[in-house]
Amino acid sequence: MPRSRLALAAASAAPTPAAPAAAGPRYAWLVFALTFALLLSDYMSRQVLNAVFPLLKAEWQLGDTELGALGGVVALMVGVLAIPLSLLADRWGRVRSLILMAALWSLATLGCALAGSFGQMFLARLCVGIGEAAYGSVGIAVVVSVFPRHLRASLSAAFIAGGAFGSVLGMGLGGILSAHFGWRMAFAGMAAFGLAMVACYALMISEQRLRRLQQRIGAGSEEAGSDAAMARQLAPRRIVRELLTVPSMLCACAGSALQLLVMAALLAWLPSFLARAYGMATGRAGVVAALLVLVAGAGMVACGALTDRVARHAPRRKWHMAIAYSLACCVLLMTAFRLPAGTAQLVLIGAGMLVVGGCAGPASAMVANLTRPAIHATAFATLTLINNLLGLAPGPFLTGVLADRIGLTGALQWIPLAGAAATLLFCIGRRHYAADLRRLDGQPMPHAVPA
Template sequence: MAETLSGTAVPSTTVIQAPPLRRMLALVILMAIGSINYVDRQLLSLLIEPIRQDIPLSDTAFGLLTGLCFALFYASMGVPVAMMADRINRVRLVAVACTMWSVCTGFCGFAQNFWQLALARFGVGIGEAGGTAPSLSILSDYFTPEQRPAVIGLYTVNGPIGVFIGISLGGFIAAHYGWRMAFFAVAFLGVALAPILWLLVREPMRGATEKSTAQQVSEPAPSLISTIRIFLKLPTLRFLLPASGLLAFVSYGLLNWIPAYLMREADMQLSELSLWFGPAAGICMGLGIWSGGAIVNIGAKKSLTAYAWAPAASVIIGIPFLIAAMFMPGWQLSLALLLVPMVCIVMYVAPALALTQNLAPLRARATATALLLLSFNLVGIGGGPLMIGIFSDMFTAMGAEHSLRWALLSTIPISLVAMALYIMMARTITQDHATRAAETPA
C-alpha cells in the first residue's frame, strides 16, 4: 500500500500499521494538543468567581459564556471542518486549528465586558472545531479496530489532563498574577505546540489499519447527507446520539459549575481549588475516561452490549455520591464525595467515540465523529452550563438558599433518561455491527 500526498492509499487486503514509535509519537502529540484544547475550553469556568469581581456578570451570563456562546460556533463549524478532514491533510488542519483557538484564548485576557468575552469565546469555539474529530480520524488510521477503544480512551484522557493543567496551573497563575495572565499563559502553550505537531507527525494512510478494497479506498468521501443517513439507518447510532448528548449535558454542566459551587457555597479559596480540586478532577476524570474505554475493550470481547451497559451502570453508581456531596459541611467532605461522580460522568466518552468509528464508513469517519460531537456540543456544552446558570438565578430569585446546589442536583433526571436510552441501545448493537460487517467487502 503506497501513501499519496493527500493521505489516501493504494488498497490492500492486509492490515498495515506504521512503526510503533511513529504511532506512539502521534498519540502523545495529539493528546498534548487535545489537552490544550480542553484547558482553553475550561479555563473560563475555573475563573468565574475572580472574573465576577472585575466584570459583574450573572450566573446566566456565565452559563452563556462557558456553554452556548462557545458551543454554537464549535458545533456549527465542527461538521464542515470534519468534512475537510475527510478530504485534506488532517495533521496540518489540526495544527492550524490549535493556533487559532490558542490566540483567541489570549484575547479573553483583554476582555472588559460580556460582549468582548463572548467574541473571544466565539473564536475559541471555531478553532477547537478542528481538534477532536480530525485527531480521532488520524488515530483510527494508526491503530486497528481492536485497539481503538483503549487508544481512544487513552486519547480522551486529554480532557482530564486539560482540567488538571487548567485548574492547577491556571488557578495558581490567577491567584498570584491575576485572571488575565492565566489566559495569556495557556494561549502561549497552544501556540508553541502547533508547529511541533506540523513538523513531527506524519499524515497516515487512510484505511491502512484494516482490510480495504480498491472501491473503498478510492471512492470519494460521502456527502454530509449520506453520512447523516448512517445515523438514521442504524438504530444503535439513533440511540447513541441522544444518550451520549444527555450525559454530555450533565458532565459539562457539572464540570463547569463545581469549581464555583466549592468556592461560593463550600468556602473553598482559589488557592485551595488549584491545590486540591485540580489534581482530584484531573485524576478522577482521567480514570473515568480511560476505564470507560478499557472496560468496553474487555467486555466487548464477550458481548458488544458492553458499549451500552458500561455508561448505563456509571449513572447509577454516581448519582448517590453527587447527592451526598451537595449536603456535606465544608469543601473537604464535598470534594471527597465528588470523586466518584467525577469518575462516572465521563465513562460514556470513549465507548461512544469508538462505537461511532467502528460503525462509520472508512471515508466518513471524521464527519461521523463530528455528528456525534455535534450532539455533545449543542446539547452538552451548549445546554448543560446554561441550564445550571439559569436554574441558579431562578432559585435565587425565588429566595431559595444554596441556589447553585439545587441547580446542580437538577441534572439527575437527565442522567436517568440517558441511562434508559443506553439500556435500549444494548438491544441493537450486535445486529448493527453485523449489518455494518455485511456491507464491508471481505
C-alpha cells in the same frame, strides 16, 4: 465476491505480521502523543475560564447566567460547526486541518487575555469555539486510523480523557496564574502552550507518513491510506443520511451527550461551588476542583480499558458497561449534593467524578464500529455535534440559570438526573446494535459522485 465492509474494516485495522516491528508502532504512538497534547491545549483554553469566574464576576459585575454563557458559547460553536468542518477535513486533509484549528483557538485565547468587557470576551470565546469545533472528531479519527481495531474503546477513552486532563491543567494552572499575576495572564499562558504545540505538530506529523503507517498496518487492504480520496468521492448528502439512520449510533451519541451534560456542569461550576460552599480562595478552589477533574480523567481511561477487557469477545457488553457507568454516576452525585459540606460530600463527589465520563470510550467505539473508516471524521463529528448541543453547551448554561433561581448547590442537586435519561437511551440502543451491525455489513456502498 467483494468483501463486506465489516471485513474490510477489520482487515484495515489488523496489524501486519511482516511489517517491521519498530518504526510503525513508534510513530503511531508519536501521533497519539502529539494529537493528545493538542487536545490538552484545547481544553486548557476552554476551561481556564472556570478558574477565573469569581474574578470576572467581581470585576465586570456579571451574573451566573452571563458566566454560564461564556462557558457555553464554546460548546455551542463546536456543536454547530463540527459536521461541516469535519467534512472539509475529510477532504482537505486531517493533519493540515488540525494544525489550522489549534492555531485559531490559541490566538483566540490570547484575545481573551486582551478583552476589556463582557462583549469582547464573549466574541473571543466564540472564536475559541470555532477553532475547537472539529478538533475532537478529526483528532480521534487520526488516532483510530493508526491503531488496531480491538484497541478502539481504550484509545478513544484515553484520547477523550485528554479533555479532563486539559481541564485539570486549565483550571489548576489558571487558578495559580490568576492568583499571582491576574486573570489575563492565565489566558495568555494557555495560548502560549497551544502555539508551542502547534509548531511541534506541524514539524513532526504529515499526511504522507500517516498514509505509509496505515498501509503498513492495513496488510494491503484496499481501504488503507485512501480515506481522504474515498471521502472526496462520496456525496455529502449520502454520508449524512447514512450516519443519521442508524438507531443504535444515535442512542449512543445522545446517551453520551446527556452524561457529558453532567460532566460539563461540574467542570464549569466546581471551583465556584467550592468557593461558595467551603469558603475557599480562588487559587485553592481551582486546585481542588482540578484534582476532582483529574479523578474524572483517570476514570475515563480506566472505564475505557475495563470496557475493552469485558467486551473483547462480546461487543454487546459495551452497552452494559455504559448503562452501569451512567446509573452509578447519577446515584452518587445526586446523593453527594444533598449532603452538608464536609468530607463525606467530597468523597461522594469524587466517586461520582470517577464514572462521570465512563461512557465516552464505549460510545466512541460504537460509533467507530458502525461506520466505515473513510467517513470516521464525519461520524465522530456527528458524535461531537450531539455531545455539544445536548451536553457540553447546555450543561454550564443550564446550571447557571438554575443557580440564579435556586442557588448553585440546588442546581447541582438536579443536574445529575440527566444520567438517568442517558441510562434509558443506552438501554434502547443496546436493543438495536446487532441489527444495525448486520445492516451495515449487508447494505451496498453509497453512490459516488465524480471526483
